[in-house]
Every structure is written in structure tokens, then in C-alpha cells.
Amino acid sequence: MTKKPKGWYKEIVIRPVVHVDGYESYEKMCGIVADFYYSGEEQTLLRQLRTNPAESRYITLYTLFKVGQAKCPAYWVNKDLLEALLQSVLTVEIDSLNWAMKTGMFMLPKSVILSPENKSVDAIFWNYDSEADILYWAATDGSSSFCRRFKLNAQKFSYTDAEDIDPKVVKGFNEYLHSILLRLILIMECRPELVDTTSELVRVNKGFGKAQAQDFYQPLWLGLGYRLKREGMQTTSEGSSVTHGTKSVHWRRGFLRNQPYGEGRQQRKLVWIEPVLVMGGKESS
Structure with missing residues (x-):
């Protein structure tokens, strides 16, 4: 090599x-x-x-x-x-x-x-x-x-x-x-x-003088700030818990949808329906 x-x-x-x-x-x-x-x-x-x-x-x-x-x-x-x-x-x-x-x-x-x-x-x-x-x-x-x-x-x-x-x-x-x-x-x-399209310039000082400062860039991110969608127990105005009929944590899977749009809804575009992490809990009686 x-x-x-x-x-x-x-x-x-x-x-x-x-x-x-x-x-x-x-x-x-x-x-x-x-x-x-x-x-x-x-x-x-x-x-x-x-x-x-x-x-x-x-x-x-x-x-x-x-x-x-x-x-x-x-x-x-x-x-x-x-x-x-x-x-x-x-x-x-x-x-x-x-x-x-x-x-x-x-x-x-x-x-x-x-x-x-x-x-x-x-x-x-x-x-x-x-x-x-x-x-x-x-x-x-x-x-x-x-x-x-x-x-x-x-x-x-x-x-x-x-x-x-x-x-x-x-x-x-x-x-x-x-x-x-x-x-x-x-x-x-x-x-x-x-998808990030620009990244900022950052000057990083590697020592004790300006001569030792170097130029770096922030990374380009795919999904910066993205957070998983979670669905958990909700609380009513009376303070009681309301769940969605599940006892265990599980994923509601995401998927793609070929969604119509435009004039007469004749065009199609891919839309990502995101997954949801269902937190679960005790079923309400």
C-alpha cells in the first residue's frame, strides 16, 4: 500500500x-x-x-x-x-x-x-x-x-x-x-x-496564540434536531391517567406513502409517515 x-x-x-x-x-x-x-x-x-x-x-x-x-x-x-x-x-x-x-x-x-x-x-x-x-x-x-x-x-x-x-x-x-x-x-x-445545505466556519485555537488558530467547519447534518416521536400516558384534567390500550412499550412502524398532490392531484410524491414509540402503561379501567 x-x-x-x-x-x-x-x-x-x-x-x-x-x-x-x-x-x-x-x-x-x-x-x-x-x-x-x-x-x-x-x-x-x-x-x-x-x-x-x-x-x-x-x-x-x-x-x-x-x-x-x-x-x-x-x-x-x-x-x-x-x-x-x-x-x-x-x-x-x-x-x-x-x-x-x-x-x-x-x-x-x-x-x-x-x-x-x-x-x-x-x-x-x-x-x-x-x-x-x-x-x-x-x-x-x-x-x-x-x-x-x-x-x-x-x-x-x-x-x-x-x-x-x-x-x-x-x-x-x-x-x-x-x-x-x-x-x-x-x-x-x-x-x-x-438535509443541511451550509456549514458555519469555526476558528479553533490549538494553543496560546493567534498563529495557532485553525479554521474548521461545522458538520453537515442529516436530521439535526430530529427527535423520535413518542406517545405515552396522558393525564386528564381530573388527574387520572389515560392510555392507548397497551401494557408494553412498542413501536408503531413508519412507512412510505405515495401521496397525490398538485392540480387535480395527478402528481405523486413520496411522504414518510414517521414511526412512533408508544410508551405503554397500565390500561385504564
């Missing part, structure tokens, strides 16, 4: 981002991208993929190379939003997605998505080749890598297994990560108000 050149971070990122508590360092994730970006060459990787289209090494190499080429655009995914998406049935024709971003990385909250080895998956990297209509993505838990090459128009996919893990387990986990990525892409399309 080719060694990263001096000053690689400035060369490979659009802008430096301040650290976000509860998430892995952006610089560390970019470092993973850089390791592959500086050791690969696009045409060579494409030839290798044509020869071995299901080889995990080449899928991962190509995905991270393209993310590095795009200078590591990233969105930080709000923890509550991620949980809400995991509690939603979001079925949609994949080839109908508009792909607000064709290449990038989703920074995931730590220890929410756990690999089969019970390690945190802190980011998902992806690249959508619109000409070939192929989606590539890759992720790592620090020791094992997961990836997929997905032909969208044929609705087929190929996956490869990480070493030393039961292939059936990895297949299921790949499908799980794949569904998370598509849900995040989908929510960027049907809920654009949840």
Missing part, C-alpha cells in the same frame, strides 16, 4: 470539520479513505472489477477511491433519525431514486450499528455510477470490511464475505447495511428539510 503523502488531509477533503461527540473522528475516516485512494489507480481498479466483479477487495478499493476522488463529502446522521429509519418499512423502487448525492460518506453514531463481531460501524462509504447504473458501498468495523456491488436496473446484487465470519451471518449483515444506506439516500430525497 502506497504511503500517504505529507499534507494528505488538506488534499483529500473539501474542508476540515470539527469533532462531534459520539461519532468517530472525521479525520480518521478520511485516513481510511486516503490509505486506499493513494494506493489505487482508477483504470486499474475498473479492469480488476470487470475481471472479478464480486471480489470484496476490489469493490472496497474502488468505492473508497471514488470517495477520495470526490474529496470525502460527508453527512453526520442524527441518532434519533437513524433509529426512526430502522423502525420504518421503506419499500421503494431503487431505480427511481434521484440520488441527491452520488458519492460520499455517512458518519454514523458510535455503537448503534454493530457488526457480527459486535464492533461499531462508524461510517458507510458509497459511490453511485449513474452511467453503468451500479451502486458500490463499503464499511468497516475496524477489523472486518463489508461491501456490495449492486446493479440497480437489474435489481440484482453481489456480496462478499469478511474473513473468519460465518458467510450466512455476513450475508444478512450486508443486507442490513445495504438497507440502511438506501434509507438514508431515500430520506434525503423525500425529506429535504432534514
Whole structure:
């Protein structure tokens, strides 16, 4: 693997981002991208993929190379939003997605998505080749890598297994990560108000003088300020409790609706009906 050149971070990122508590360092994730970006060459990787289209090494190499080429655009995914998406049935024709971003990385909250080895998956990297209509993505838990090459128009996919893990387990986990990525892409399309478009400049003083101050940017968020919807016991004016006929905490699943709108309600748009966490309680008599 080719060694990263001096000053690689400035060369490979659009802008430096301040650290976000509860998430892995952006610089560390970019470092993973850089390791592959500086050791690969696009045409060579494409030839290798044509020869071995299901080889995990080449899928991962190509995905991270393209993310590095795009200078590591990233969105930080709000923890509550991620949980809400995991509690939603979001079925949609994949080839109908508009792909607000064709290449990038989703920074995931730590220890929410756990690999089969019970390690945190802190980011998902992806690249959508619109000409070939192929989606590539890759992720790592620090020791094992997961990836997929997905032909969208044929609705087929190929996956490869990480070493030393039961292939059936990895297949299921790949499908799980794949569904998370598509849900995040989908929510960027049907809920654009949840997507940050600008980030503020922040000057961070690393020492005791102005010369040591550095410019960073606030992260771009997907779902900043989003909170899970909860439904719990209500209290009447007399002070008694009213519940919704349930004894245990449970989710009311979210789903997508193809809602009509416009003149004559002839047009359609995807609307996300959000999940609700029903808190439960004793049934009223």
C-alpha cells in the first residue's frame, strides 16, 4: 500500500470539520479513505472489477477511491433519525431514486450499528455510477470490511464475505447495511428539510496564540434536531391517567406513502409517515 503523502488531509477533503461527540473522528475516516485512494489507480481498479466483479477487495478499493476522488463529502446522521429509519418499512423502487448525492460518506453514531463481531460501524462509504447504473458501498468495523456491488436496473446484487465470519451471518449483515444506506439516500430525497445545505466556519485555537488558530467547519447534518416521536400516558384534567390500550412499550412502524398532490392531484410524491414509540402503561379501567 502506497504511503500517504505529507499534507494528505488538506488534499483529500473539501474542508476540515470539527469533532462531534459520539461519532468517530472525521479525520480518521478520511485516513481510511486516503490509505486506499493513494494506493489505487482508477483504470486499474475498473479492469480488476470487470475481471472479478464480486471480489470484496476490489469493490472496497474502488468505492473508497471514488470517495477520495470526490474529496470525502460527508453527512453526520442524527441518532434519533437513524433509529426512526430502522423502525420504518421503506419499500421503494431503487431505480427511481434521484440520488441527491452520488458519492460520499455517512458518519454514523458510535455503537448503534454493530457488526457480527459486535464492533461499531462508524461510517458507510458509497459511490453511485449513474452511467453503468451500479451502486458500490463499503464499511468497516475496524477489523472486518463489508461491501456490495449492486446493479440497480437489474435489481440484482453481489456480496462478499469478511474473513473468519460465518458467510450466512455476513450475508444478512450486508443486507442490513445495504438497507440502511438506501434509507438514508431515500430520506434525503423525500425529506429535504432534514438535509443541511451550509456549514458555519469555526476558528479553533490549538494553543496560546493567534498563529495557532485553525479554521474548521461545522458538520453537515442529516436530521439535526430530529427527535423520535413518542406517545405515552396522558393525564386528564381530573388527574387520572389515560392510555392507548397497551401494557408494553412498542413501536408503531413508519412507512412510505405515495401521496397525490398538485392540480387535480395527478402528481405523486413520496411522504414518510414517521414511526412512533408508544410508551405503554397500565390500561385504564
